[in-house]
Amino acid sequence: MTIAYGWRAAFGNAELDALHAAGFGAEPQGTDWEARVHRHSLGWVCAYDGDRLVGFVNVPWDGGQHAFVLDTVVAADVRGAGVGTALVATAADRARRAGCRWLHVDFLPELSSFYLQACGFRQTAAGLLAL
Numbered sequence: 001m002t003i004a005y006g007w008r009a010a011f012g013n014a015e016l017d018a019l020h021a022a023g024f025g026a027e028p029q030g031t032d033w034e035a036r037v038h039r040h041s042l043g044w045v046c047a048y049d050g051d052r053l054v055g056f057v058n059v060p061w062d063g064g065q066h067a068f069v070l071d072t073v074v075a076a077d078v079r080g081a082g083v084g085t086a087l088v089a090t091a092a093d094r095a096r097r098a099g100c101r102w103l104h105v106d107f108l109p110e111l112s113s114f115y116l117q118a119c120g121f122r123q124t125a126a127g128l129l130a131l
Contacts, residue, residue: 001049003083007094009046015053023073042067042098045090047074047083054078057087059095067095069105088119 013033021028037044040060047055054075061067074084095103107115115121
């Protein structure tokens with residue numbers, strides 16, 4: 001298995017929708033991912049094993065110093081091989097190159113070791129308002 005990582009790499013809506021649905025335990029929604037990331041994101045990182053999309057992370061931003069990690073997902077059969085860590089590291093590098101000073105992420109408690117230990121985020125206080 002040789003994984004290639006691409007910043008702002010091309011992907012198909014159907015393949016990302018299927019990967020996202022499988023990763024988050026949902027049915028595909030028919031999301032127009034291409035329009036979404038082009039409209040709201042500094043960039044995104046795709047991980048490919050050959051022609052197969054096996055990982056993705058979205059990096060929306062505020063247009064200034066803050067970028068955000070969203071929708072990090074890795075295909076089940078390649079989890080544990082460092083794909084997620086490499087996706088986030090690439091996202092962080094590209095956000096830094098774009099002049100961002102902060103990379104934010106929200107995550108479920110069961111992902112703490114991934115984001116805090118493997119990816120190097122530090123825990124902070126934050127707030128959330130359900131809408």
